[in-house]
Amino acid sequence: MATFVSDLWESIFTPGPTPTLLIATNVTFAALQLVLGLLLVATHSIHFVVLSAISGGLWWSINWFARELKIHQQQEEEKARRAEQTPIGRSDDSETEVEGRSTVGANRGRGRAGAPVVIGGESDDITKAASASNEVEVVQKQGELKQRVAAGDNSPSQGTKSSVSTEDEWEKVSENENEKDK
Known part of the structure:
Protein backbone atom coordinates (compact mmCIF):
# COMPACT_ATOMS: atom_id res chain seq x y z
CA MET A 1 0.00 0.00 0.00
CA THR A 86 14.08 5.64 -43.20
CA PRO A 87 17.52 6.37 -44.74
CA ILE A 88 18.85 9.89 -44.16
CA GLY A 89 18.77 10.95 -47.82
CA ARG A 90 15.16 9.89 -48.31
CA SER A 91 11.87 10.52 -46.61
CA ASP A 92 8.20 9.67 -47.12
CA ASP A 93 7.65 12.87 -49.12
CA SER A 94 8.39 13.09 -52.82
CA GLU A 95 11.68 14.80 -52.07
CA THR A 96 14.78 13.66 -53.93
CA GLU A 97 18.31 14.96 -54.11
CA VAL A 98 20.18 15.05 -57.40
CA GLU A 99 23.76 16.39 -57.53
CA GLY A 100 23.26 18.88 -54.71
CA ARG A 101 19.88 20.10 -55.96
CA SER A 102 16.68 19.45 -54.13
CA THR A 103 13.45 18.78 -55.97
CA VAL A 104 10.32 18.88 -53.87
CA GLY A 105 7.10 17.54 -55.40
CA ALA A 106 5.99 17.67 -59.00
CA ASN A 107 5.15 21.39 -59.03
CA ARG A 108 8.70 22.66 -58.51
CA GLY A 109 8.88 26.32 -59.45
CA ARG A 110 5.13 26.66 -59.80
CA GLY A 111 2.86 29.00 -57.87
CA ARG A 112 -0.57 28.27 -56.47
CA ALA A 113 -2.27 28.60 -59.85
CA GLY A 114 0.40 26.53 -61.62
CA ALA A 115 2.06 29.54 -63.24
CA PRO A 116 5.85 29.80 -63.19
CA VAL A 117 7.12 31.87 -60.31
CA VAL A 118 9.69 34.51 -61.03
CA ILE A 119 11.91 35.48 -58.12
CA GLY A 120 13.98 38.57 -58.66
CA GLY A 121 13.23 38.61 -62.38
CA GLU A 122 15.30 35.53 -63.26
CA SER A 123 13.97 32.02 -63.72
CA ASP A 124 17.30 30.49 -62.63
CA ASP A 125 16.82 31.90 -59.12
CA ILE A 126 14.67 28.91 -58.20
CA THR A 127 17.42 26.52 -59.21
CA LYS A 128 20.00 28.61 -57.33
CA ALA A 129 17.82 28.71 -54.23
CA ALA A 130 17.21 24.97 -54.47
CA SER A 131 20.91 24.21 -54.67
CA ALA A 132 21.67 26.54 -51.75
CA SER A 133 19.10 25.05 -49.38
CA ASN A 134 17.01 21.92 -49.02
CA GLU A 135 13.98 24.00 -48.12
CA VAL A 136 12.70 26.31 -50.85
CA GLU A 137 10.07 28.91 -50.20
CA VAL A 138 8.24 29.67 -53.42
CA VAL A 139 7.23 33.32 -53.56
CA GLN A 140 4.44 34.26 -55.87
CA LYS A 141 4.51 37.82 -57.19
CA GLN A 142 1.36 39.66 -56.17
CA GLY A 143 0.09 42.92 -57.68
CA GLU A 144 1.86 46.25 -57.33
CA LEU A 145 1.32 48.33 -54.21
CA LYS A 146 -1.07 51.22 -54.54
CA GLN A 147 -0.69 54.41 -52.55
CA ARG A 148 -3.69 55.79 -50.76
CA VAL A 149 -5.26 58.96 -52.01
CA ALA A 150 -5.69 61.82 -49.54
CA ALA A 151 -9.25 62.98 -48.91
CA GLY A 152 -10.31 65.47 -51.62
CA ASP A 153 -7.10 64.89 -53.57
CA ASN A 154 -6.82 62.84 -56.77
CA SER A 155 -3.10 62.19 -56.48
CA PRO A 156 -1.20 59.97 -54.05
CA SER A 157 -0.24 61.66 -50.81
CA GLN A 158 2.84 63.82 -51.01
CA GLY A 159 3.97 63.19 -47.42
CA THR A 160 4.99 59.88 -45.95
CA LYS A 161 2.83 56.92 -46.82
CA SER A 162 1.30 56.79 -43.35
CA SER A 163 1.05 60.49 -42.59
CA VAL A 164 -2.27 61.19 -44.27
CA SER A 165 -4.18 57.96 -43.94
CA THR A 166 -3.14 56.68 -40.54
CA GLU A 167 -3.28 59.96 -38.65
CA ASP A 168 -6.66 60.82 -40.17
CA GLU A 169 -8.01 57.43 -39.25
CA TRP A 170 -6.80 57.74 -35.65
CA GLU A 171 -8.40 61.19 -35.41
CA LYS A 172 -11.71 59.71 -36.59
CA VAL A 173 -11.45 56.92 -34.03
CA SER A 174 -10.72 59.31 -31.18
CA GLU A 175 -13.60 61.59 -32.28
CA ASN A 176 -15.97 58.59 -32.27
CA GLU A 177 -14.79 57.59 -28.79
CA ASN A 178 -15.35 61.14 -27.49
CA GLU A 179 -18.88 61.11 -28.90
CA LYS A 180 -19.62 57.76 -27.21
CA ASP A 181 -18.41 59.06 -23.85
CA LYS A 182 -20.83 62.02 -23.94
Whole structure:
Protein backbone atom coordinates (compact mmCIF):
# COMPACT_ATOMS: atom_id res chain seq x y z
CA MET A 1 0.00 0.00 0.00
CA ALA A 2 2.87 2.39 0.76
CA THR A 3 4.33 1.68 -2.68
CA PHE A 4 1.00 2.51 -4.32
CA VAL A 5 0.74 5.82 -2.45
CA SER A 6 4.30 6.83 -3.36
CA ASP A 7 3.69 5.80 -7.00
CA LEU A 8 0.46 7.80 -6.97
CA TRP A 9 2.30 10.86 -5.62
CA GLU A 10 4.97 10.57 -8.33
CA SER A 11 2.37 10.01 -11.07
CA ILE A 12 0.73 13.33 -10.23
CA PHE A 13 3.88 15.10 -11.41
CA THR A 14 4.35 12.87 -14.46
CA PRO A 15 2.75 14.17 -17.68
CA GLY A 16 0.05 11.98 -19.16
CA PRO A 17 -2.15 9.33 -17.59
CA THR A 18 -0.06 6.80 -15.69
CA PRO A 19 -1.43 3.36 -14.76
CA THR A 20 -1.28 4.20 -11.05
CA LEU A 21 -3.26 7.39 -11.56
CA LEU A 22 -5.88 5.61 -13.67
CA ILE A 23 -6.32 2.92 -11.01
CA ALA A 24 -6.77 5.57 -8.31
CA THR A 25 -9.26 7.45 -10.49
CA ASN A 26 -11.32 4.34 -11.22
CA VAL A 27 -11.37 3.26 -7.56
CA THR A 28 -12.42 6.76 -6.49
CA PHE A 29 -15.26 6.93 -9.02
CA ALA A 30 -16.43 3.44 -8.07
CA ALA A 31 -16.52 4.50 -4.41
CA LEU A 32 -18.43 7.66 -5.37
CA GLN A 33 -20.99 5.61 -7.30
CA LEU A 34 -21.39 3.29 -4.29
CA VAL A 35 -21.95 6.24 -1.93
CA LEU A 36 -24.45 7.85 -4.32
CA GLY A 37 -26.30 4.52 -4.62
CA LEU A 38 -26.47 4.12 -0.82
CA LEU A 39 -27.72 7.71 -0.45
CA LEU A 40 -30.37 7.06 -3.10
CA VAL A 41 -31.61 4.01 -1.20
CA ALA A 42 -31.56 5.89 2.11
CA THR A 43 -33.29 9.10 0.95
CA HIS A 44 -35.20 8.13 -2.23
CA SER A 45 -34.13 11.49 -3.71
CA ILE A 46 -33.92 11.93 -7.49
CA HIS A 47 -30.92 14.18 -6.95
CA PHE A 48 -28.67 11.19 -6.32
CA VAL A 49 -29.74 9.60 -9.61
CA VAL A 50 -28.79 12.79 -11.45
CA LEU A 51 -25.50 13.06 -9.55
CA SER A 52 -24.76 9.42 -10.31
CA ALA A 53 -25.40 10.01 -14.03
CA ILE A 54 -23.11 13.05 -14.05
CA SER A 55 -20.45 11.16 -12.15
CA GLY A 56 -20.74 8.18 -14.49
CA GLY A 57 -20.40 10.44 -17.54
CA LEU A 58 -17.31 12.07 -16.09
CA TRP A 59 -15.85 8.68 -15.20
CA TRP A 60 -16.43 7.38 -18.73
CA SER A 61 -14.99 10.55 -20.34
CA ILE A 62 -11.80 10.39 -18.25
CA ASN A 63 -11.23 6.77 -19.26
CA TRP A 64 -12.02 7.58 -22.91
CA PHE A 65 -9.52 10.45 -22.87
CA ALA A 66 -6.85 8.22 -21.33
CA ARG A 67 -7.43 5.60 -24.08
CA GLU A 68 -7.20 8.26 -26.79
CA LEU A 69 -3.93 9.56 -25.34
CA LYS A 70 -2.54 6.03 -25.27
CA ILE A 71 -3.51 5.50 -28.93
CA HIS A 72 -1.90 8.83 -29.87
CA GLN A 73 1.30 7.95 -28.01
CA GLN A 74 1.44 4.60 -29.83
CA GLN A 75 1.00 6.37 -33.18
CA GLU A 76 3.79 8.83 -32.33
CA GLU A 77 6.09 5.96 -31.33
CA GLU A 78 5.30 4.22 -34.63
CA LYS A 79 6.14 7.41 -36.56
CA ALA A 80 9.41 7.67 -34.64
CA ARG A 81 10.27 4.06 -35.48
CA ARG A 82 9.51 4.68 -39.16
CA ALA A 83 11.66 7.82 -39.13
CA GLU A 84 14.56 5.86 -37.66
CA GLN A 85 14.20 3.15 -40.32
CA THR A 86 14.08 5.64 -43.20
CA PRO A 87 17.52 6.37 -44.74
CA ILE A 88 18.85 9.89 -44.16
CA GLY A 89 18.77 10.95 -47.82
CA ARG A 90 15.16 9.89 -48.31
CA SER A 91 11.87 10.52 -46.61
CA ASP A 92 8.20 9.67 -47.12
CA ASP A 93 7.65 12.87 -49.12
CA SER A 94 8.39 13.09 -52.82
CA GLU A 95 11.68 14.80 -52.07
CA THR A 96 14.78 13.66 -53.93
CA GLU A 97 18.31 14.96 -54.11
CA VAL A 98 20.18 15.05 -57.40
CA GLU A 99 23.76 16.39 -57.53
CA GLY A 100 23.26 18.88 -54.71
CA ARG A 101 19.88 20.10 -55.96
CA SER A 102 16.68 19.45 -54.13
CA THR A 103 13.45 18.78 -55.97
CA VAL A 104 10.32 18.88 -53.87
CA GLY A 105 7.10 17.54 -55.40
CA ALA A 106 5.99 17.67 -59.00
CA ASN A 107 5.15 21.39 -59.03
CA ARG A 108 8.70 22.66 -58.51
CA GLY A 109 8.88 26.32 -59.45
CA ARG A 110 5.13 26.66 -59.80
CA GLY A 111 2.86 29.00 -57.87
CA ARG A 112 -0.57 28.27 -56.47
CA ALA A 113 -2.27 28.60 -59.85
CA GLY A 114 0.40 26.53 -61.62
CA ALA A 115 2.06 29.54 -63.24
CA PRO A 116 5.85 29.80 -63.19
CA VAL A 117 7.12 31.87 -60.31
CA VAL A 118 9.69 34.51 -61.03
CA ILE A 119 11.91 35.48 -58.12
CA GLY A 120 13.98 38.57 -58.66
CA GLY A 121 13.23 38.61 -62.38
CA GLU A 122 15.30 35.53 -63.26
CA SER A 123 13.97 32.02 -63.72
CA ASP A 124 17.30 30.49 -62.63
CA ASP A 125 16.82 31.90 -59.12
CA ILE A 126 14.67 28.91 -58.20
CA THR A 127 17.42 26.52 -59.21
CA LYS A 128 20.00 28.61 -57.33
CA ALA A 129 17.82 28.71 -54.23
CA ALA A 130 17.21 24.97 -54.47
CA SER A 131 20.91 24.21 -54.67
CA ALA A 132 21.67 26.54 -51.75
CA SER A 133 19.10 25.05 -49.38
CA ASN A 134 17.01 21.92 -49.02
CA GLU A 135 13.98 24.00 -48.12
CA VAL A 136 12.70 26.31 -50.85
CA GLU A 137 10.07 28.91 -50.20
CA VAL A 138 8.24 29.67 -53.42
CA VAL A 139 7.23 33.32 -53.56
CA GLN A 140 4.44 34.26 -55.87
CA LYS A 141 4.51 37.82 -57.19
CA GLN A 142 1.36 39.66 -56.17
CA GLY A 143 0.09 42.92 -57.68
CA GLU A 144 1.86 46.25 -57.33
CA LEU A 145 1.32 48.33 -54.21
CA LYS A 146 -1.07 51.22 -54.54
CA GLN A 147 -0.69 54.41 -52.55
CA ARG A 148 -3.69 55.79 -50.76
CA VAL A 149 -5.26 58.96 -52.01
CA ALA A 150 -5.69 61.82 -49.54
CA ALA A 151 -9.25 62.98 -48.91
CA GLY A 152 -10.31 65.47 -51.62
CA ASP A 153 -7.10 64.89 -53.57
CA ASN A 154 -6.82 62.84 -56.77
CA SER A 155 -3.10 62.19 -56.48
CA PRO A 156 -1.20 59.97 -54.05
CA SER A 157 -0.24 61.66 -50.81
CA GLN A 158 2.84 63.82 -51.01
CA GLY A 159 3.97 63.19 -47.42
CA THR A 160 4.99 59.88 -45.95
CA LYS A 161 2.83 56.92 -46.82
CA SER A 162 1.30 56.79 -43.35
CA SER A 163 1.05 60.49 -42.59
CA VAL A 164 -2.27 61.19 -44.27
CA SER A 165 -4.18 57.96 -43.94
CA THR A 166 -3.14 56.68 -40.54
CA GLU A 167 -3.28 59.96 -38.65
CA ASP A 168 -6.66 60.82 -40.17
CA GLU A 169 -8.01 57.43 -39.25
CA TRP A 170 -6.80 57.74 -35.65
CA GLU A 171 -8.40 61.19 -35.41
CA LYS A 172 -11.71 59.71 -36.59
CA VAL A 173 -11.45 56.92 -34.03
CA SER A 174 -10.72 59.31 -31.18
CA GLU A 175 -13.60 61.59 -32.28
CA ASN A 176 -15.97 58.59 -32.27
CA GLU A 177 -14.79 57.59 -28.79
CA ASN A 178 -15.35 61.14 -27.49
CA GLU A 179 -18.88 61.11 -28.90
CA LYS A 180 -19.62 57.76 -27.21
CA ASP A 181 -18.41 59.06 -23.85
CA LYS A 182 -20.83 62.02 -23.94
